Amino acid sequence: MTEKKKLKLGAVITEPGSTEKYETGGWRSQRPVIDVEKCKLCGQCWMYCPDVAIIKGKPYKIDYKYCKGCGICAHECPFKAIKMVEEKK
């Protein structure tokens, strides 16, 4: 074995909130990009994002550590302020 891992029997997790450590941004093939000129701060994207990856503020930001690139925010934005851009590896 190359790597020592401490694993609990039955894959039980006893530390709450450990999902935060699991960064899923690497799953993305496209990334949402916000056009701050068009964005009206309405919060539709924030409401629809299944990964809580929209950070409210002026301007709105995307948390690329967790955003999986599903594109729901771009689809839901009433002002077409979010564009999906090919992720370059």
Add this chain to the structure above:
Amino acid sequence: MREVLNGNEAAAIAARLARVQVVPAYPITPQTVVVEKLADFIADGELDAEYIRVESEHSAMSACIGAAATGVRAFTATSSQGLMLMSEMLFVASGLRLPVVMTNANRSVSAPLSIWCDQQDSISVRDSGWIQLYCENNQEILDTVLQSFIIAERTLLPVMVCYDGYILSHTAEPVDVPQQNEVDNFIPPYSYPYSLDPDKPTTVGAVGIPAHYTEFRYMLHEALMDSKKVIAEVGKEFGKRFGREYGLLERYGSDDADVIIVTMGSLGNALKDVIDQRRRRGKKIGMVRLRSFRPFPGEELVEAVGNAKAIAVMEKDISLGSSGGLFLDVATSLSSANLKIPAIDFICGLAGRDITPADIDSVIDETEAAAKSGKVGKPLRWLGLKDVEVEE
């Protein structure tokens, strides 16, 4: 106290004596008497347990999993189609390392529909990560169910206690039933290290990402292999307390035998009679009856059969498209030990078809022929197969 009990009653009494706390129950022939008896015990105040009338076996096992995770002792019973229906949850119980104990009254699997005995049901779920123990008689059912709670809770693995439907489940024999205080001294109270508790939040059933999944499967496999020690240990402890000792396998006349029959379950009983008769006539025939099928005691088997001239496996199941499930493991064990003993697989007793002394005689004769010639011929044989012609 000695009582006249059928196998189902012996299983239910053992669960009562082990003070099971939750019994999710769904009836299925030939197991039904187990959960009926437990319902009686609870209704009569002889057992303080929650009886959950679930809508299917899938739910029965799900409820066992939930109960075991909250830190109580869970027990259920099933057979055949019921076991098939709960198979998804079997893998969950073992994967989560929950020490559920279940009895399975062995019954063939549809189609064709059959309620009679063979071991196809439990052999079909051999890869589910459960410990599988097979019993020869009703006393062994009671004793094995009692031991299973300790084995399960010491290893954090679920245990399935298998016994032949009808042949044991519905046949009454004298069974020694221990006193409650004796059992209380033998089986410690239930404990599970990750009991669900609102004050200590725990995730049970988390995702196993590719980076971790293999390690969890490895750990589960190692736990099963290590459980061989615990099964043997608990069988010995039981012997000290109750005078009946159990191991991973039972050897009968195998020490000096030329021909050894390997089998599981109630057939062991009939084989002993035939072996006695043959040995009286100077024939060196022996038997190795596996009590534990999972974990498979390969090294112990090799030690027991290593000096035989030929081996017959008699089993009530068939891994369709390959050979009998038991034979596969026997052959693997022999080849791992570099043993080249001729071995023949006899598929027999399917759907309750009787295995007569004459059938066993023919198994011995065919295996002796292989011992003499050193050649196996056809390694897979269907005992007593009738000539069939397909009707167009």
